[in-house]
Amino acid sequence: MAAEMESSLETSFSSSCVVSGASGLLPPARSRIFKIIVIGDSNVGKTCLTYRFCAGRFPDRTEATIGVDFRERAVEIDGERIKIQLWDTAGQERFRKSMVQHYYRNVHAVVFVYDMTNMASFHSLPLWIEECKQHLLASDIPRILVGNKCDLGSAIQVPTDLAQKFADTHSMPLFETSAKNPNDNDHVEAIFMTLAHKLKSHKPLMLSQPPENGVVLKPEAKPSVTCWC
Numbered sequence: 139m140a141a142e143m144e145s146s147l148e149t150s151f152s153s154s155c156v157v158s159g160a161s162g163l164l165p166p167a168r169s170r171i172f173k174i175i176v177i178g179d180s181n182v183g184k185t186c187l188t189y190r191f192c193a194g195r196f197p198d199r200t201e202a203t204i205g206v207d208f209r210e211r212a213v214e215i216d217g218e219r220i221k222i223q224l225w226d227t228a229g230q231e232r233f234r235k236s237m238v239q240h241y242y243r244n245v246h247a248v249v250f251v252y253d254m255t256n257m258a259s260f261h262s263l264p265l266w267i268e269e270c271k272q273h274l275l276a277s278d279i280p281r282i283l284v285g286n287k288c289d290l291g292s293a294i295q296v297p298t299d300l301a302q303k304f305a306d307t308h309s310m311p312l313f314e315t316s317a318k319n320p321n322d323n324d325h326v327e328a329i330f331m332t333l334a335h336k337l338k339s340h341k342p343l344m345l346s347q348p349p350e351n352g353v354v355l356k357p358e359a360k361p362s363v364t365c366w367c
């Protein structure tokens with residue numbers, strides 16, 4: 139499954155047919171794909187956040203992700219059709235091992251997630267950042283930090299100022315949100331759409347010199363550091 143997804147990502151373009159009323163079938167429209175990986179400890183809500191963005195609601199129930207799940211949503215940004223492809227990765231080490239090298243190939247952006255009610259998940263963030271480094275993820279691809287479960291008010295353990303310091307240290311914008319709170323729908327939407335806008339303006343999909351076996355995607359410019367929280 140991951141290999142299939144990757145082969146379509148080699149060029150980061152996909153085709154889809156568009157039917158127009160009177161004139162019939164138009165030529166296939168090509169749309170760029172942004173591959174975004176979502177990582178963090180088990181139980182922080184990666185599956186719920188990605189499901190919320192792609193399906194528009196909180197899932198009825200979730201189980202620990204095994205390997206990786208893919209969710210995709212087509213959006214239009216400044217008149218361009220773009221597919222946002224979210225790779226919802228497993229937080230549990232035993233469910234990651236066989237898949238981990240697939241996560242990091244041709245990644246355009248990373249979303250680090252912690253659970254605001256679980257300090258341990260916040261303390262794990264340096265390990266997730268280190269994993270990205272070990273997999274030779276370019277240091278200039280956009281990354282964001284998401285504190286999830288802000289609906290659980292009194293159970294919150296990770297203060298915003300602590301998270302903000304960490305985000306600043308690592309040049310990431312911080313978002314605190316809830317995949318569950320019905321009122322936060324716009325917020326979850328805004329997080330991924332902001333990232334997509336950033337990717338689009340960041341021009342991360344410039345094609346570099348043709349390699350021997352496929353197309354390499356080369357980031358062009360460093361992302362600006364902005365705090366949107």
Ligand SMILES: Nc1nc2c(ncn2[C@@H]2O[C@H](COP(=O)(O)OP(=O)(O)OP(=O)(O)O)[C@@H](O)[C@H]2O)c(=O)[nH]1
Nearest residue numbers: 180181182183184185186200202203229287317318
């Ligand atoms: N209250 C609350 N619960 C949430 C929220 N997001 C997720 N949960 C709950 O947290 C638990 C874990 O959510 P998942 O999305 O499965 O967590 P995950 O990070 O994908 O976990 P792994 O797949 O094991 O890595 C589930 O019981 C969810 O219902 C949220 O925003 N608020």
Ligand SMILES: [Mg+2]
Nearest residue numbers: 184185202203
């Ligand atoms: Mg999951």
